[in-house]
Amino acid sequence: MKSELNFKIIKDGQTFDMHELGIWVESFHIHSPNISRSKLNVPGMIGAHLASTEEGERQVSIGMQIETDSMLEFDQLKHQIYDLFYSVESFSIVRDLTPDQEIFVFQEGEYDIDNIAPEDGKFGLALTMLDPYKYGKEKIKEFASDAGIITNEGTAESEPIFELEVLAPVTFALIQNQHGEYMLIGTPVDVTSEVVDTKTLLLEERGQTLDTWDTASDSIDNGYVDGTFGTDNDGITVPSYGEDTTEKDWHGPGLIKEVPVAQDFEVEAMVQGRTTETSQTFRIEVYLFDEGMNELGKMAIKDDTLGIHRKKGEGRLGPYVGANENYLISSQNYSYDQDYFYGMLRIRRVGKEIMFYITRVNSSGRHVQTILRKFIDNENRYAGKLKYIQIHIGKFADTDRAYAPKIDHIKVFQLAQVTVDQTPYIADVDDIITFDHVNEEILINGEARNDLKAFGGLFFTLKKGENHLITHPANSFRTTGRYRPKNR
Template sequence: MPNKSFTFNGIRKDWLHMTSGRTKPLFVPVKRSLLTVPGMKGAHLQSTEIEPLSFNQPIAFKVKDDQHALQIKDELASWLITDEPVPLEFDDEPGRTYYAIVQNTIEDFERMGVLRQGSINFLCLDPYSYGTEQPIEFGSDAGVIINEGTAEAEPIFELEAIKKVPFALIQNQHGEYMLIGTPVDVTSEVVDTKTLLLEERGQSLDTWNSSPISLDNGYVDGTFGTDNDGITVPSYGPDTTDPDWHGPALRKEVPVAQDFEVEAMVQGRTTETSQTFRIEFSLFDEGMTELGKMAIKDDTLGIHRKKGEGRLGPYVGANENYLISSQNYSYDQDYFYGMLRIRRVGKEIMFYITRVNSSGRHVQTILRKFIDNENRYAGKLKYIQIHIGKFADTDRAYAPKIDHIKVFELAQVTVDQTPYIADVGDIITLDHVNKEILINGEARNDLKAFGGLFFTLKKGENHLITHPANSFRTTGRYRPKNW
């Protein structure tokens, strides 16, 4: 028969045997707090607490000699000692996952010839066991989800908007609901606070101008291209030993906007630490005065290091007027895929940089704000400039790219208006596990309405409904939870 063992932190040791004698309770430990009253028989139930789960798992393994025993000891320590709870799966509990840390050491340790045996003390701060992830999907406004676990479970809902919406609500049959945004009063006007002025993905670069262009610490050379899904760089022009950046740059006039948002999705990879790149966009007003710049770059040799930049006005010196720089945004990684965004509303200017992970969530995020009380950067936006470069004669990076750049004019909402919070195709994530609200991966817990609740799926049938009607394609997932 195959060896009975367990998987911890995704790792299984085939030489490790589970032996009998596990002390794990039959179900989650429950502590009752009682209130006794003089003259009353029995007691009142005051509170119920779910306690951590602690148990011992006897194990055994064989060694060849003393040197092998030391090797196994180090291997066990490296495997079992973790900073946070990690998945724990037992062969004799198929389909169940615990989240555990090891405390103490291997207790009751015995040596008998080549046999070693003892007990591992596991501590589950979250005492529940979890089943395999189950999908949630209902194409209409209502659906039924059957929670097959023995305990209430936390769901993650994803609502894909099929039309513009001012709010999103999902509710169960018990009156519990999550609401973001604002339902519309009959006296209120629903307005779109964002008007798209420009979207470029590489197909209309011939409508952009090659002059006048102004680059920080560099000059324009080479050409832009497209892979029909973004803006690429076929050529940076000839290399030089001069300590300058060089590469293509273009400028585009947009309809004049006082309040605006400019967003660029960009990516760049350095496969060797000798490679460099920078991707940036700059904003100019009607008089060609630079309002600011945003960039992501790797200009460090000998290591993969991606740095962000968000600057007010033109370049006047290193770290001058930079709200975001290598001093507060620098990560040692070979690949960056994410968003650069600058927004101005009234006197407030906001710089935002984030990496977007494989699940579409915004991670490694920074947001910095500046209040322009002196109106130094108050000119109306009229020109957008894009640039991708590399430094001097360093090696070229692997396919740096601007996936898209978008420019929006922003409008401020009046007291009798209600803004849309999501457009067609936007994904609203209501994460009841981590208590997060995301729109297209960006944290938006600020949209949560008073009374909105991160509710659970009850045991058995859960009847769910979404509002506004005919507005969402609803999917999601949950993991059955067991006592």
């Protein structure tokens, strides 16, 4: 028999059912909202003015019993309960009575499990809701046009997430409600301003035109070129690394491609690699050269550690001259112990500023484990015009082959600097702009772009009832809104 007040704890990606653990829920009580008000008294006036209202944390009181078959089982379950309710971060509770609602709680203070019998016990537990709301399941609303209505079914205001799929290049993106609250990024175009695209695509390779590339020389770090690249029609793969060797060298295929000369540029590579065993190694590298074949820099992701899965990033200025020399990104500031990496390597130069960017992209498309480093080349040491791109995927000596390291795509753009009478595009067709009012983040294709937020833009809430929303510019977006109803 299961208690009608039974509940589940969701913690660290796992779900724990009290009934299945042998815990009988005797009582479960969520205390009322905790409201504090600040008042202003005015001499000669009866009563007071309400200055402000704040909603504080709430308490949850739970009474439980446990029944076991022995004192040993009692002691084991007791400490399992202690561990279950302790958490550095808040954990969630879902009650069987209201399976469509979730609360987030912390355990504070101490409590004990009193023996009813040597094998049985009961205890009361006080939990704190720092976030004082009960959350419903996520609601999704797709706009039929530039305008949409989202009806907030909760009893409190809720923070939305808007996703705008770009249908035409835009210089700005705005979403506004009927109360005049809005979120805006970019710049609307003045009649006297010229709209410009600051990025011109010079090269895009996804594996289908590798026959137009040339075999690279041995201008790769600590190794030599061998083996062949291939394609699965969705990226660049490695059918062969060449013959294994006991020499302490990297080896694998390398190709080089001439691109239209560019002074200001951006090179982006989406890459992935997995090590299923800790004896496997791989590296994926992108090299940049100027007109005189002088190396401008390199970006890479690699796993060269045996006995553990460890992915390291690299971003270097110029050629290899020694360990940690001229590296803005290295294992010293980018190293994660995980078996799989899927993400982006990017290097950008505008004027004298050189920027290296590495990020992992998670399953929802967001950039996580991100690093950005900048260098100002005041001495013009790396100022040559970009002319050649080289790619390389390798493994170390005779170590085991990693599982399918791959370059999904590599893109090269020429960049143009904007003048005072020009307005640049901020997003292109198929880009996804995300206004995340929950976490107060602005994303373009998963990358944080809060720097584009215009003065006056606000992370607003959905009010109770109908929220009338509109996007600008017209006919530029396919919009979806998501939110979780909040109830007191």
